[in-house]
Every structure is written in structure tokens, then in C-alpha cells.
Amino acid sequence: MGKLELIQALNSDTGRVWNVGWHPKGAALASCGEDKSIRIWTKDLRGKWTNKIVLTDGHKRTIRQVSWSPSGNYLASASFDATTCIWDRKSGEFECNATLEGHDNEVKSVAWSSNGLFLATCSRDKSVWIWEVNDEDEYDCTSVINSHTQDVKKVTFHPTENILASCSYDDTIKLYKDEPSEFEWICYETLTGHSSTVWSIAFDSTGSRLASCSDDGTVKIWKEYPSGFPPGNGAPTWKCVCTLDGYHERTIYDISWCRLTGLIATASGDDCVRVFKEDANSDPDQPTFSLVATEKAHSQDVNCVAWSPEVPGLLASCSDDGEIKLWEFKK
Amino acid sequence: MSRFSGTLQLTDLDDFINPSQECIKPVKIEKTTNSTGSKITIREDGYFQIADDGSSQKLQKVEITLADCLACSGCITSAESVLVTQQSQEELLRVFQENDKLKSINSPEAKVIIVSISIQPLLSLSVRYQLTPNECASKLAHYFKRLGADMVVDMSVADDLAILESQREFIRRFRSRENDGVKNALPMLASSCPGFVCYAEKTHGSYILPYIATTKSPQQIMGSLIKEYVRNNLGNRQIYHVTVMPCYDKKLEATREDFYSKETDSKDVDCVITAIELEQMLSREGIELNSLDNGTFHQPWVSNDSEVSPDLAGNSGSGSGGYSDQIFKYAARELFGRDNVNLEYKSIRNPDFREVLLESNGEVLLRFAIVNGFRNIQNLVQKLKRGKSQYDYVEVMACPSGCLNGGAQIRPGDGKSVKELITEIEGLYESLSSPLPEENKIIKHLYDHWLGGQDSDKCSKILHTQYHEIEKIPNALNIKW
Numbered sequence: 133m134g135k136l137e138l139i140q141a142l143n144s145d146t147g148r149v150w151n152v153g154w155h156p157k158g159a160a161l162a163s164c165g166e167d168k169s170i171r172i173w174t175k176d177l178r179g180k181w182t183n184k185i186v187l188t189d190g191h192k193r194t195i196r197q198v199s200w201s202p203s204g205n206y207l208a209s210a211s212f213d214a215t216t217c218i219w220d221r222k223s224g225e226f227e228c229n230a231t232l233e234g235h236d237n238e239v240k241s242v243a244w245s246s247n248g249l250f251l252a253t254c255s256r257d258k259s260v261w262i263w264e265v266n267d268e269d270e271y272d273c274t275s276v277i278n279s280h281t282q283d284v285k286k287v288t289f290h291p292t293e294n295i296l297a298s299c300s301y302d303d304t305i306k307l308y309k310d311e312p313s314e315f316e317w318i319c320y321e322t323l324t325g326h327s328s329t330v331w332s333i334a335f336d337s338t339g340s341r342l343a344s345c346s347d348d349g350t351v352k353i354w355k356e357y358p359s360g361f362p363p364g365n366g367a368p369t370w371k372c373v374c375t376l377d378g379y380h381e382r383t384i385y386d387i388s389w390c391r392l393t394g395l396i397a398t399a400s401g402d403d404c405v406r407v408f409k410e411d412a413n414s415d416p417d418q419p420t421f422s423l424v425a426t427e428k429a430h431s432q433d434v435n436c437v438a439w440s441p442e443v444p445g446l447l448a449s450c451s452d453d454g455e456i457k458l459w460e461f462k463k
Numbered sequence: 464m465s466r467f468s469g470t471l472q473l474t475d476l477d478d479f480i481n482p483s484q485e486c487i488k489p490v491k492i493e494k495t496t497n498s499t500g501s502k503i504t505i506r507e508d509g510y511f512q513i514a515d516d517g518s519s520q521k522l523q524k525v526e527i528t529l530a531d532c533l534a535c536s537g538c539i540t541s542a543e544s545v546l547v548t549q550q551s552q553e554e555l556l557r558v559f560q561e562n563d564k565l566k567s568i569n570s571p572e573a574k575v576i577i578v579s580i581s582i583q584p585l586l587s588l589s590v591r592y593q594l595t596p597n598e599c600a601s602k603l604a605h606y607f608k609r610l611g612a613d614m615v616v617d618m619s620v621a622d623d624l625a626i627l628e629s630q631r632e633f634i635r636r637f638r639s640r641e642n643d644g645v646k647n648a649l650p651m652l653a654s655s656c657p658g659f660v661c662y663a664e665k666t667h668g669s670y671i672l673p674y675i676a677t678t679k680s681p682q683q684i685m686g687s688l689i690k691e692y693v694r695n696n697l698g699n700r701q702i703y704h705v706t707v708m709p710c711y712d713k714k715l716e717a718t719r720e721d722f723y724s725k726e727t728d729s730k731d732v733d734c735v736i737t738a739i740e741l742e743q744m745l746s747r748e749g750i751e752l753n754s755l756d757n758g759t760f761h762q763p764w765v766s767n768d769s770e771v772s773p774d775l776a777g778n779s780g781s782g783s784g785g786y787s788d789q790i791f792k793y794a795a796r797e798l799f800g801r802d803n804v805n806l807e808y809k810s811i812r813n814p815d816f817r818e819v820l821l822e823s824n825g826e827v828l829l830r831f832a833i834v835n836g837f838r839n840i841q842n843l844v845q846k847l848k849r850g851k852s853q854y855d856y857v858e859v860m861a862c863p864s865g866c867l868n869g870g871a872q873i874r875p876g877d878g879k880s881v882k883e884l885i886t887e888i889e890g891l892y893e894s895l896s897s898p899l900p901e902e903n904k905i906i907k908h909l910y911d912h913w914l915g916g917q918d919s920d921k922c923s924k925i926l927h928t929q930y931h932e933i934e935k936i937p938n939a940l941n942i943k944w
Contacts, residue, residue, distance in 0.1 A: 233848075234841045236666070272812065273841040315813035316838075 134463045136405060136427040136447065140181055142456040144171055149450035151436045153198040153207075158442025162207055163456050164195035170209055170219070172226070173456070181458060190217040190228045197241045202248045210242035216253050218271065230269045234261060234276075241286040245294055250274075250310075252296050254284035260298050260308070262317045275317040279306050286332045290339040291391065297342060299330035305344055305354070307370065323354055325372045331384060337391035342370070345384035345398055351376040351408070353419060374419050379406060388447070390439035395461060396421065397447055399434035405449050407461055429457060550714040552740045558703055558733075559611035574703040577693070577763070578607045579685045581618040582777055583709035584738035586891045587872040590884065591742060592752040596891055600773035603707075603741075605758030606750070614761035618706070619776055621685035622784055623900035624909070625655060628678040628926045629786060630793040631918065633856060637798060647673035650847075650854040653786050655680040657716035658861030658870075659840060660930060668932035670848050677927040681784065682706050682713055683722050686731025687925050690724060692913045693763045701727075705734045707741065709869025710862065721928050737871030764909060777895040780806075782867035782888070787819070787833050787858040789900065794856075795821050799828055808833065815839050815863050818854075831856045836863035867892060 146167040153162045161173045161181070172185040191211035199208045207219040207226070214237050218230040236257035243252050251263040251271060262275040282301035289296050296308040296317070305323040328347035335342050342354040353374040360366030382401035389396050396408040407425040414420050430451035440446035445461040502513040511519040558576070565573035580603060582596075589599040604615040632651065639645040654660060654676040663671040679687070689704045706713070716722070717732035724731065736744075745752055759770035780788025788806055795801040801821065808817040811832075816839045821829035832854050834843050840859060846852040862868050867888045868881070875884040900906065915921040 233845060273838045273845075274812070276838045276841070315815075 134407065134409075134424040134461055136407065136425050136429070136459040137462055139446075139458040139460050142173060142181055142183070142458070143454065144183055144456070145454065146171070147454055148194075148452045149435065149454060149456055150195065151197040152438050152448045152450045152456055153200055154438055154441050154448065155200050156202055156204045156441055158440045158446075161448055161456075162198040162200065163450060164198045164209060165450075165454075166194045168193065168195060168211075170195060170198055170207070185226060187219060187226050187228075190219070190231075191215065193238075196239065199242045199244060201244045202246060206244075208242045208244065208251060210239040210253060212238040214239060214255070216242050216251075218251075218269065220269075230271055232261075232263060232271055234273060235259070240284060241288075243287045243289050243296075245289045245296075246292050247294070250289070250294065250296075252287040252289065252298075254287045254298055256283045258282060258284060258300075260284055260287060260296070260306075262296070262308075274315075275308075277308060277317060277319055279308075279319040279322070280304070285330065288333055288335065291335050291337060292339055295339070297333050297335070299333045299344060301329045303328060303330060303346075305330055305333055305342070321370055323370055323372070325352055325375075326350065329383075332386045334387050334389040334396075336389050336394065343387050343389050343396055345387040347383045349377070349380045349382070349384065351379075351384060351387060351396070351398060353421070355417070355419075373417060374421065376408060376421055376423075379408075379423055380404075385434065386436045388437045388439045390444070391441065392439070392444045393461075395424075395439070395445075397437040397439060399437040399449060401433045403428055403430050403432060403434060403451070405429040405434055405437055405447070405459070407447075424463075425461060427459070429459070430455060550717070550735055552736060552744050555705060555734050555736055556610070556744075562703070563611050572701075574701045575614070575697060576612045576703045576705065577614045577616060577689055577761075578612045578705045578707065579616050579618045579621075579682075579689065580604075580707045581681065581709065582622070582775060582892070582895075583782065583866045583869055583888075584707050584741065584872065585775065586867065586888045587709065587738040587869075588741060588752065589891060590887055591738075591873045591876070594753060596775045596895065597773045598757070599752065600775055601757040601759065602752045602755045603758070604760055604773065605756045606745070606752070607705075608758055609755075612705070614763055615758065616689075616763065617760050617773060617775065618681060618685050620764065620903075620905055620909075621681040621688060622778060623903050623906050624684050624688075624926060625678055625681045625784065626778060626786065626789045626900045627906065627917075628684075628922070629653070629676055630790050630797075632676055632678050632927075633790050633794055634797050637794065637855065649856070650674055650852055651676050651856050653783075653856075653858045653860070654678055654928075655682075655784055655786070656712070656860045656862075656866075658710065658712040659859050661712065661715055662840070662861070663844075664930055665933050667844055667848070668934070671844060672930040672932060674847065675930055677923075677929065679926055679928045680716060682708060682716060682735075683731055683928065684926055686717070686722055688764060688909070688913075690727060690729065690731045691925065692909070694727070696763060696766075701729075703733050704731065705736060706732050708735050708737055709866050709872050711737060711871045712861065713737075737869075738873050739871045742873050762905070764913075765905060775895055777892050777897050778900065779897040781833055781858060781865050782892045783833075783835075783858060783860045783865035785897075787831050787856065790856055791819060791821070791829060791831050793901075794829055799823070813839070816842070829856075830854050831858075833858045833860075833865070835860045835865045837861065 146165055149163055149165040151164050163171045168191050170187040171183045173181045173183050176182045191213050193212040195209050195211045197210045209217045214235045216232040216239050217228045219226045219228050235255040238256040239253050241254050249265050254260045258280050260277045263271040264274045280300040280302050284298050284300045287298045294310045299305045303326050306319050307321040308317045308319050311318045326346040326348050330344050330346045333344045340356045344352045352372050354370045355373045356370050357363055358368045361369050361371050380400045384398050384400050386399040398406045405427050408421040409424045411420045429449050430453045432452035434449055434451050436450050438448045447459040450456045504511050509521050511521055513519050562574055589596045607615045636648040636651050640648040652674045694702050714735040717735050722731045760773050762768050778785030795804045806819050808819045810817050815835040818832040820827050830853055834857050864885050868885050875881055910917050
């Protein structure tokens with residue numbers, strides 16, 4: 133068994149914290165929540181994480197997610213006010229230089245593609261939107277996809293390709309790709325298996341596997357079979373190859389798959405953060421994962437977990453209890 | 464699956480609360496003049512009003528009409544159940560049967576049933592039943608008459624009126640911007656797509672509505688022509704007016720209060736039937752359209768209405784009515800004295816966002832665009848909101864590829880892709896003759912004998928309409944995580 137050691141609790145007295153997002157270089161952490169502001173935390177000279185920047189006036193309602201662009205030059209924020217803001221610091225200070233409107237109601241999630249050319253948003257209006265990033269801070273809507281039949285909870289891009297995944301209150305996960313002949317993104321795969329809302333999804337470092345977490349209390353690992361299933365038997369497909377059941381007592385709200393260590397962290401409504409590690413002799417077609425740490429991390433629902441993209445084992449979590457916590461995973 | 468255009472499907476959906484619970488019109492409260500307020504309790508068997516003396520009275524449930532739904536910023540897809548009962552093939556067949564009975568007893572209550580057929584569903588059915596457009600039209604004419612229609616008519620007369628009115632409206636708007644500096648005059652946006660109009664009213668209100676042409680859509684011009692002029696010609700007999708259209712959204716349009724006449728207590732269009740529903744009606748009756756006899760079209764707007772064999776025409780340009788092309792050519796001539804201009808569209812980003820310019824020595828005189836489908840509407844609307852649109856006119860349609868691919872056109876059969884089907888229908892559309900609307904003698908007759916000449920007050924009263932911003936209702940139930 134390993135353990136999660138608390139490095140620092142970041143208390144900002146802002147009420148419920150919905151999401152934290154690491155800057156791609158790991159040097160800053162952005163947080164957002166029901167106070168409608170975005171806070172950017174950086175390490176001071178003594179090595180303490182402190183809140184240097186507070187971004188307000190972008191949104192009229194709760195901010196549900198923040199997401200840094202791959203270059204780290206832009207920060208996108210998705211809000212229940214139905215808009216997505218793009219912040220940049222071209223002028224030296226962070227400013228909201230574009231507001232993406234179009235969703236009918238609450239925007240639940242926002243994500244950048246690995247090449248930084250696309251942005252995806254999803255909403256309670258059941259749709260997933262793909263935006264193309266143009267010069268001069270213009271964001272054009274290239275696709276509006278109505279594949280899900282319910283509230284879409286999260287969008288996330290493949291780590292290297294122009295492939296998008298989304299998950300929903302309709303219990304499914306969907307995968308999308310750019311289809312140049314149609315001038316549009318299309319949904320090409322629907323993953324079913326969860327018996328309740330799929331709250332979050334995370335690709336591994338290669339993008340050939342996807343982890344999902346659900347209100348049904350399970351984590352599922354999905355694997356891509358590029359030559360069909362069984363392999364060599366047709367069109368590319370994704371299969372569920374592992375279900376982690378019985379570890380969580382309540383809804384699992386978020387999942388993060390570390391691209392440095394391969395560790396999977398989960399955030400749950402039972403106030404705990406858990407870490408899973410793939411077993412050394414794990415069969416690629418039937419992988420096994422072991423629970424290596426459970427920590428009662430917060431006093432209320434944990435809303436989000438995020439592994440640092442730079443420091444192996446460094447994990448951030450945030451909660452309804454208003455706190456953001458930084459943890460170090462120790463074997 | 465909803466058959467509304469994508470634009471309408473996206474508007475204000477809700478996953479947690481059923482429409483009936485959230486609907487603002489669940490019960491009717493009979494107001495009594497002397498009481499100051501009323502208590503309502505909800506029991507399993509209904510809603511009850513509690514009077515001051517403690518007695519309770521059961522409240523009536525309110526029938527929700529499509530008009531209620533249109534006037535509300537709440538749910539829209541749930542209105543489909545309402546739609547289905549008021550605007551369905553069942554309703555149409557019921558009307559036909561009832562009218563038949565009335566006719567058989569020579570009742571004065573019997574109505575004249577007129578069916579107006581638009582070109583897009585006709586082409587959809589032509590492809591489905593492998594008929595030429597004119598053959599298909601005459602078979603359909605026969606079919607509707609067999610069902611009990613008194614007249615079947617070609618809607619192109621209304622298409623032409625819509626084009627001519629739009630052309631002149633564009634010139635007015637252009638000059639009001641050039642001469643009087645009127646903002647919000649341009650770009651003029653096409654008004655014939657009810658999906659776009661409804662979306663703009665419910666979500667963008669005052670930002671977008673001033674730009675939408677006030678010229679009525681062909682369906683509603685047809686409605687006025689039939690319910691006013693033709694009705695008059697028929698000695699003010701009651702008319703039941705059916706239109707055959709390419710999309711479900713047209714049913715919403717027909718139900719707008721703006722198109723209801725108090726005078727005759729009737730809607731300008733009583734029932735909208737789509738290509739997909741016609742196919743269902745035919746297959747339910749086991750009818751192969753090909754095997755039917757040929758019928759004829761009426762022309763009740765000319766003084767000596769003689770029945771004619773269908774001779775369909777289109778307007779050159781897009782299959783959505785050719786608005787961009789027709790207005791562009793007219794404006795080039797009227798405003799810049801340029802005749803016979805050649806329109807070369809350039810795709811912007813995708814084939815459903817195309818623009819065309821009129822240039823003179825590198826200066827852009829006119830910038831028009833055809834914008835189809837929801838995602839492109841988004842980009843257009845956002846540009847307009849931010850004041851970044853450079854367009855003078857935009858033909859906006861909610862469906863990708865426009866009206867030939869309307870949401871209620873017949874889906875492709877076995878082995879055919881949507882793209883192939885659209886290409887085939889577009890080919891048929893282009894094969895039609897496209898006489899100039901301004902040279903249509905019937906139109907001239909109508910302007911002279913019905914509308915009191917072009918640009919008359921009667922024209923603006925009868926051929927134009929208005930749009931209404933629908934404010935979002937702050938609803939406690941809407942505030943959710």
C-alpha cells in the first residue's frame with residue numbers, strides 16, 4: 133500500500149470548488165467554483181503555493197471547469213452561465229479576450245486538443261460543440277454534435293490525435309473525430325457498460341486506453357482495438373477490459389490518469405481520493421489494477437482530482453468543502 | 464426522434480424535469496372578482512382551488528396549443544406532442560372525411576379544401592417514386608382530390624411574390640443605410656426558414672430580429688392569397704388550406720398568431736403536411752403513387768380558373784428558393800446598373816457557408832452569403848452580435864444543404880447516402896425551368912387586382928410580418944446545478 137501525504141491545503145474561502153487545472157508546465161494551478169472567479173496558484177520563494185491572481189467578471193454563474201491550452205498561453209473557463217471564456221495574458225495581465233456563446237444552458241466542461249487548434253465544450257443542453265481556433269482570437273464553431281441524449285458531463289481530447297471523448301448522464305461515453313470529407317466532426321463510437329451517469333473520463337499517456345468513472349460506483353478501463361475485436365477481425369473498436377467495482381462507497385465524480393506514472397486517481401462523493409496502480413504482470417487484454425491508497429481527503433464531496441503534468445506523484449484535489457489540497461503519492 | 468430542424472431541437476432542452484411539470488400553463492384558474500387571491504392544492508386526482516370558506520373546487524386542465532408553446536421560451540421539443548395532434552395526417556384525413564359528409568348532405572358548412580404544394584417535397588417524392596417532377600405533381604393532385612380536396616395548386620406563385628417583395632425590401636434597407644445611416648438595416652436575413660426565425664426569437668431577440676426580412680415566407684404568402692384573395696373570388700366560402708412542405712418547422716410557422724385572421728376566425732394555413740408524412744399516408748393506404756391517374760392543378764387566382772397540367776418551375780439559385788441569387792441580381796441592376804452579373808460562390812470553411820461578391824475595381828459593392836445549418840448559423844449570429852459581419856444579405860436556412868434537405872423530406876432508401884440523395888434532388892431542381900419572377904404575368908395581375916400595386920400599404924400589410932422577442936422566463940426550476 134502507498135499513501136497520499138498532504139503537502140498543502142489551499143483555502144481561499146470561496147465556497148464550493150468545482151475544478152482545478154494544472155498549467156502544462158506544472159508551474160501553476162488554476163481553480164474555479166461557485167464564487168464565479170478563477171484563481172491562479174503558484175509557488176512562492178519559500179515553496180508554498182499561494183494565490184497570486186484572481187480573475188473575476190468573466191462569468192455570471194458558477195464556473196464548472198478550467199482548462200489550460202497546450203501552450204499554456206490560454207486558459208478556458210466553462211460556466212453555468214452558458215458561456216465559455218478564453219483568457220490570455222497578451223497584455224501582461226490575464227484578460228478575457230473571447231467569449232464563446234451558443235450553448236443553450238450550463239456549460240459543463242471545456243477541453244483543448246493536443247495541437248491547440250480545437251476547443252470542445254459540452255452542456256446540459258445535451259450537445260458537444262467543437263470550435264476551431266483562428267487568428268486574432270476568433271473561435272469558429274465547426275460542429276455541433278447531438279449524439280448524447282442527456283446532459284453531457286465532460287469532454288477530453290486524445291493526448292496526441294484529433295480525437296475527442298465525452299461522457300454523459302445518458303450513461304454512455306462517445307468518441308468523435310474530424311471527418312474532412314464531411315467538413316465536420318462525427319461521433320464514431322459509443323461505449324456502453326456503465327449503469328448510471330458517467331461523470332468523467334481520462335485517456336492514458338498513449339491514448340489507446342480510456343478510464344471512466346460513474347455514479348454506478350465503478351471505474352472502467354476501455355481499450356482501443358485498432359484492427360477490430362477480436363484483433364484482426366474488422367473495424368477499429370473500443371472494448372471495456374476492466375471494471376473496478378466495490379472500492380467506492382458513493383458516486384465517483386472525477387478520474388485522472390497520470391501520464392508520467394500511469395497511476396489512476398479518483399474523486400468520490402464519499403469524500404475520499406483513491407489511487408489505483410496497474411499490476412506489474414497485468415494482461416493487456418484483461419488488465420488488473422490494485423488500490424494503492426485511500427485518503428479521506430475532504431470533509432465533503434471531492435469534485436476533481438488532477439495529477440501534475442510535471443512532478444510525478446503530485447496530485448491536486450478540490451471539494452465542496454471549499455478546499456484545494458495538494459498531495460504527494462508515496463509508495 | 465424529433466423531426467424539427469437541428470436549430471429547434473437544441474433550444475432549451477431539459478433533462479431533469481418533465482416538460483409537463485415545467486410548463487407554465489398546467490392549470491386554468493377561473494378568476495373571481497371579489498377574492499384577493501387563491502390557494503391551490505395539488506392532490507393525486509388533480510389541482511384544487513381552496514376558497515376562503517375552506518371549500519375546494521377542482522381546477523380544469525388547460526389544453527396547451529402550439530401557439531402557447533410558441534409564445535413561451537420554455538421547452539420546444541415537448542411541443543411536438545401538441546403538434547402531432549393538431550397538424551398530423553390523421554387530422555387531415557379527419558377533415559377530409561368530415562367535409563365529405565357535409566358535402567353529401569349539401570351542408571353550407573362544407574368547406575372548400577385547397578392543397579398548396581411547394582417544390583421541395585415534390586422533388587423528394589419524385590425521387591422516392593421515380594417520377595418526373597411534373598408527373599409526380601399530377602399524381603399528387605389526383606391523390607389529394609381523391610381524398611376530398613377541391614383544388615390542388617402550385618405554390619410557386621407565392622415563391623415569386625416572396626422573391627419580388629424581398630428584392631424590394633433589400634433595396635429599401637440598402638438605401639436606408641446608405642442615405643440615412645440606419646443601423647440594423649443590413650445584413651438583411653432571409654425570413655423564409657421558420658426554424659431560424661423561431662430560434663432567433665427565442666435566443667437572440669433584439670440582436671438579430673431587426674435584420675430578418677419582414678417579407679413573409681412563401682407558405683404564409685400563399686396563406687394570405689388563399690384565405691383573402693381566393694376566398695373573396697369564391698364568394699367568401701370557408702376554406703380549409705393545406706400546404707405540403709419540406710420541414711416540420713413549417714407547422715410551427717403556420718400556428719403563429721401573426722398568421723391568424725380574426726376576421727375569418729381561421730389560420731392562413733390550417734394544416735401543414737410534409738413529404739415524409741405523405742409517404743406514410745400513401746404506404747398506409749397501400750398506394751403506389753406511380754399507379755395513380757394524372758390530375759390537374761387549379762389556378763383560383765386568375766379570373767377564368769381553368770385546370771392545367773402541372774408545369775413546375777424553380778427559381779435559379781439555391782434549392783431553398785434562390786433568394787440570394789435573385790436578390791443579388793436585382794440589387795446589382797437596381798443599385799449599380801450592372802446587368803447579367805455572374806454569381807460565383809466561394810465556400811467559407813465548408814460548403815454550407817458560401818459567399819458571393821459584386822466588385823468594381825477591387826471595391827466590394829455587395830457581399831452576399833448562403834448560410835445553412837446550425838453550426839454556420841452560430842458563427843453568423845455571433846459575428847452579427849459582435850458587429851463583425853460584413854454581409855449585405857444572407858440566405859439563412861436551418862437545415863444543412865437548405866430546404867431540399869428539409870427535416871421532413873423523405874430519407875434515403877437502401878444503399879443511398881444522404882449526400883447522394885441531395886445531389887439527385889438538386890439535379891432535379893436545376894433541371895426545372897426558371898422564369899424570372901418579375902416577368903410572371905400572374906404576379907402582375909395579383910399586384911394590380913389584389914394588392915393595389917407594388918409598394919402599396921396593402922402590400923406591406925399582406926405580404927409582410929413582424930417578429931417578437933421572447934424573453935426567457937426566470938423560473939425557479941431552471942436554476943439547477
